[in-house]
Amino acid sequence: MEIAVAGSSGLGAVIGVSTEPTALLAALPAARPRHLLVLAPRHLERSAREQAHVVVAAHPEIRVGVLPFDHHALTLTLIGAAVLELRDTPSGWSEAGESVQLVQQSAARSRSIVWHPRVLGLHRPVPSVAQSAASLFRAGGYFVELGAGTGPTRGARGFAPDGEERLYVAGEAPARLLSQLGESVPEVVALTTEGNAPYLTRRSVELCGLAGPSWAPLAQRPCEVCATGRPPTGCVFCGTGMASATRTDSRAGTPATVPSS
Numbered sequence: 001m002e003i004a005v006a007g008s009s010g011l012g013a014v015i016g017v018s019t020e021p022t023a024l025l026a027a028l029p030a031a032r033p034r035h036l037l038v039l040a041p042r043h044l045e046r047s048a049r050e051q052a053h054v055v056v057a058a059h060p061e062i063r064v065g066v067l068p069f070d071h072h073a074l075t076l077t078l079i080g081a082a083v084l085e086l087r088d089t090p091s092g093w094s095e096a097g098e099s100v101q102l103v104q105q106s107a108a109r110s111r112s113i114v115w116h117p118r119v120l121g122l123h124r125p126v127p128s129v130a131q132s133a134a135s136l137f138r139a140g141g142y143f144v145e146l147g148a149g150t151g152p153t154r155g156a157r158g159f160a161p162d163g164e165e166r167l168y169v170a171g172e173a174p175a176r177l178l179s180q181l182g183e184s185v186p187e188v189v190a191l192t193t194e195g196n197a198p199y200l201t202r203r204s205v206e207l208c209g210l211a212g213p214s215w216a217p218l219a220q221r222p223c224e225v226c227a228t229g230r231p232p233t234g235c236v237f238c239g240t241g242m243a244s245a246t247r248t249d250s251r252a253g254t255p256a257t258v259p260s261s
Contacts, residue, residue, distance in 0.1 A: 001096045002033040003080040003103075006040040006048040007073035007194040014080040017051065019044065019194060024051035025058055032059055035096035035228065035237055038066045039076040039103065043198055063096075063226055065236035067103065070147030071112040073193040074170050075208040079106045082212055091216045097229025098217035100236050111165060111209035112146040114199055115177050124198040125151045141180050146199060156180045165209035177205055 003014050004024060010016025015027045017038070024038065036055065040048035045068035052064040069076060083102045086092030093099045116122060119142050143158030144151070152158070161167075161184045169186040170193060178185070186207060193206060200206075220229030226238040234240060 001035040001037065001099060002029065003084055003099075004036060004038045005073055005077045005080055006038060006044040006051075007197070008077045009192045011077050011189065011191045012081050013084045014077050016077070016191070017048075019047050021050060022054055024048075025055050028055065028059075032062060034061070034063065036062055036064045037080075037096070037100065037103070037236070038064065039080055040066060040068045041072055041076065041197065042068050042070055044068075044073075044194075063228065063237035065100065067100070067236065069107050071107060071110070072114070072146060072197065072199070072206050072208075074168065074189075074191070074206045075110055075112040075210065076107075077191055077193075078168060078189070078208050078210045079103055079110060082106060082210065086213075093217055095220075095229050096237065097220050097223075097231075097235070101217040101220075101231070102213040105213035105215070106211060109164065109211035109214060111162065111211075113159070113207040113209060114144045114146065115180075115205045115207060116142045116144070116152065116201055117174070117176065117203050118142075118201070119152050121201045122152070122199075141176050143180075144199065156182060159184070162209055162211070165211045168208040168210060170206060173205060 004017050004027065005014055006017050007019065008016040017023045017027055038048050038052055048066050052066050055062060055064055083099055083106065086102060088094050093102055125144060140154055142152035142154050159181055167184050167186040168189050170189055170191050172188065173186060220231055223230040223235040223238060223240050225240045226235060228235055228237050230240065
């Protein structure tokens with residue numbers, strides 16, 4: 001099984017996928033996988049589904065599952081890499097359905113944070129009038145946690161360290177950001193993400209508070225159609241037994257399948 005992330009350049013074994021319609025198809029390894037799990041920031045869900053359909057049309061034997069999350073691509077890439085490292089380990093997974101559980105656990109426990117030096121031009125969440133006015137005169141720094149349902153919070157008050165997470169940043173962090181993180185020093189990872197997300201401005205910096213799965217995957221019964229392990233909510237890879245695709249605002253994501261038959 002392979003894991004891909006929409007809007008990411010990829011990292012290690014995680015496949016990075018741009019927003020081009022055939023990008024996912026072009027990124028497939030020569031040894032094509034039986035299962036492909038695509039993790040997507042919520043705003044790239046439609047693009048990820050369309051790309052998955054292109055893969056299925058070209059290779060009907062591949063089962064593709066798309067999982068949209070209230071996370072940015074940096075966090076999803078690190079989650080994908082962490083879960084792939086757990087393949088064939090005692091507390092990890094050896095079957096595609098189990099990997100889905102571990103991805104969802106990690107996503108529910110991790111944080112996608114965005115730091116903005118100014119909030120002018122920010123579309124999601126919408127800053128207050130006072131914050132926009134303040135950004136006209138100075139770069140104070142604001143934190144936003146995706147999926148938290150809160151607005152920008154200014155300065156060091158906007159970041160509260162979580163003891164269970166490891167902090168990451170893509171590229172070097174600005175000095176002002178580092179000062180507002182206090183004793184929480186992020187680890188730098190070499191990847192890039194697409195810059196047109198609605199939660200970004202021109203100089204925004206994405207941070208990931210990564211927390212791994214909290215327990216080993218639960219036993220699942222085989223899917224009646226594709227034989228992949230599936231939870232009671234249905235098979236992520238072929239859609240069998242899936243409830244209606246109701247969108248939620250949780251960071252853990254909502255399954256969205258692309259059946260291959």
